Amino acid sequence: MTNAIEVTNLKKSFPQFQLKDVSFQLPAGTIMGFVGENGAGKTTTIKCLLNLLKKEHGEIKIFGLDHSEHETTIKEHIGVVFDELYIPDTLHATHINNILEKIFDRWDEAYYADLLKRFKIPFKKPIKQLSRGMRMKLSIAIALSHHPKLLILDEPTSGLDPIVRDEILDLFMEFMQDEDNSILFSTHITSDLEKIADYITFIHDGEIVFSKNKDELLYDYGIWKGTIEQSMELPEHAKIRMRKNAFGIEILVNRKEVNSAFTLDKPNIEDIMLFFVKGVHP
Numbered sequence: 193m194t195n196a197i198e199v200t201n202l203k204k205s206f207p208q209f210q211l212k213d214v215s216f217q218l219p220a221g222t223i224m225g226f227v228g229e230n231g232a233g234k235t236t237t238i239k240c241l242l243n244l245l246k247k248e249h250g251e252i253k254i255f256g257l258d259h260s261e262h263e264t265t266i267k268e269h270i271g272v273v274f275d276e277l278y279i280p281d282t283l284h285a286t287h288i289n290n291i292l293e294k295i296f297d298r299w300d301e302a303y304y305a306d307l308l309k310r311f312k313i314p315f316k317k318p319i320k321q322l323s324r325g326m327r328m329k330l331s332i333a334i335a336l337s338h339h340p341k342l343l344i345l346d347e348p349t350s351g352l353d354p355i356v357r358d359e360i361l362d363l364f365m366e367f368m369q370d371e372d373n374s375i376l377f378s379t380h381i382t383s384d385l386e387k388i389a390d391y392i393t394f395i396h397d398g399e400i401v402f403s404k405n406k407d408e409l410l411y412d413y414g415i416w417k418g419t420i421e422q423s424m425e426l427p428e429h430a431k432i433r434m435r436k437n438a439f440g441i442e443i444l445v446n447r448k449e450v451n452s453a454f455t456l457d458k459p460n461i462e463d464i465m466l467f468f469v470k471g472v473h474p
């Protein structure tokens with residue numbers, strides 16, 4: 193399987209923040225959720241991928257090509273959505289069509305019009321008069337209308353109600369019907385990822401904690417609950433992170449290393465993130 197994105201040892205520093213040797217691969221034909229708390233480095237990584245920020249070190253390949261050397265070719269095949277629409281807000285959807293058909297060789301005016309109709313976005317209303325949900329849907333329609341092979345989405349569903357989020361997730365699933373298409377999707381809404389992601393990459397304080405197949409991730413970890421004394425019976429090497437709660441302690445464990453006599457709860461993505469961010473080494 194080829195990779196849509198390959199990031200190797202990416203470094204970027206700001207005065208009070210560093211991306212530290214960020215590496216991950218997004219296999220073509222799959223969806224990766226990119227998660228981490230506020231300020232963890234998701235947008236910085238995405239901006240480096242898109243060459244909107246200059247990396248200091250490392251290698252970034254998109255469709256197997258260096259992202260900077262082949263920037264123009266690559267951008268013809270990428271659709272990008274940020275959490276806001278960075279377009280002058282006096283423009284309306286028809287103006288945007290007239291501009292983008294001159295920029296993208298593969299701009300599909302009919303498909304753009306279809307998406308606007310489907311999302312009930314008015315063709316002739318200035319962007320500033322659209323609701324947040326409508327602006328996001330417009331942004332997604334724009335990203336899809338030159339038939340990209342890769343969508344890079346930075347919190348595309350944040351601040352949207354569950355109905356609109358569901359419509360947008362459906363559209364992403366439709367996009368994935370072409371089996372070469374891929375999505376990198378940064379979000380805080382981990383339940384969206386539980387629905388659609390194949391891989392989860394978790395960044396914490398500028399470092400990748402894991403980048404794993406979602407099903408393996410959810411299967412490999414378990415949550416054990418009990419008292420400190422009872423926890424002594426768990427093998428030390430199985431324990432990953434520990435948290436205290438009102439009733440005792442919870443330990444994130446490597447399920448394969450724990451005897452089946454122990455009862456383990458199934459974690460979700462949010463549980464796993466919380467253990468890594470708030471938990472301590474046992």
Ligand SMILES: Nc1ncnc2c1ncn2[C@@H]1O[C@H](COP(=O)(O)OP(=O)(O)OP(=O)(O)O)[C@@H](O)[C@H]1O
Binds near residue numbers: 207228231234
């Ligand atoms: N241009 C900049 N100059 C200085 N610091 C910056 C700049 N851009 C981002 N940062 C800092 O880098 C860190 C990572 O920011 P980033 O936007 O990548 O996080 P994020 O994971 O996308 O967060 P959020 O979920 O809140 O969007 C933050 O501490 C931020 O303040």
